[in-house]
Amino acid sequence: MKKIVLCLCICIISVLSFGQYTLDTNNEPPRGFKRDHVFIGGGIGLGLGGWNGGFNVGANPEIGYSLANWIDVGISANVNYFAFRAEINNGIRQRSFNYGGGVFTRVYPFRGFFIQALPEYNFINTNLKDERFGGSGATQTIKQEAPSLLLGVGYGTRIVGQSNFFTVIMFDAGDNLNSPYVGFNGSKLPIVRAGFNFYLTPKRK
Numbered sequence: 001m002k003k004i005v006l007c008l009c010i011c012i013i014s015v016l017s018f019g020q021y022t023l024d025t026n027n028e029p030p031r032g033f034k035r036d037h038v039f040i041g042g043g044i045g046l047g048l049g050g051w052n053g054g055f056n057v058g059a060n061p062e063i064g065y066s067l068a069n070w071i072d073v074g075i076s077a078n079v080n081y082f083a084f085r086a087e088i089n090n091g092i093r094q095r096s097f098n099y100g101g102g103v104f105t106r107v108y109p110f111r112g113f114f115i116q117a118l119p120e121y122n123f124i125n126t127n128l129k130d131e132r133f134g135g136s137g138a139t140q141t142i143k144q145e146a147p148s149l150l151l152g153v154g155y156g157t158r159i160v161g162q163s164n165f166f167t168v169i170m171f172d173a174g175d176n177l178n179s180p181y182v183g184f185n186g187s188k189l190p191i192v193r194a195g196f197n198f199y200l201t202p203k204r205k
Helices: 004-020
Strands: 038-048 054-070 071-084 094-111 114-131 141-161 164-172 191-199
Touching: 038 071, 038 164, 054 191, 071 114, 094 141, 114 164
Parallel strands: none
Antiparallel strands: 038 054, 038 191, 054 071, 071 094, 094 114, 114 141, 141 164, 164 191
């Protein structure tokens, strides 16, 4: 938990520092921090593992800052539930709950489309149950920690200073097999998230 708090504090300082150097679309000189470039919101995530029987669902609150019309940065938290069916997991039913946080960057090379990078650090609690003997087998609980690097592409209706609705699909580009986004056999779970952000209103003078 101390690692998460420290990481989030560093991220917040970084986001606010970046905000001091915001450029507008005309590449004019920096105008300082803009309250209406700060956005708050988040999304709901859904992942389907296809043939390997994986499934996940979760929530991802976030806070960020639009440095310019083509880039956002921020921090996010995550709470996720994962499950793998016993019949395709060597007879072991797996259910996992994880929470964590990370830093995201969204780059908009074209209007509406964006590329996202989201390194995270996760804490995972996993429950395993042996169902090879009529569902009365042994159970085991495992606690783990793992980093992940989520990369993906998305589309959104984003107007800086007003609102942003987005959908993104990502995969874990990391190599840690304990990542909650990796299947029992090392396969990558596609992660689909859809969310909504709203911008803060400018301060009244």
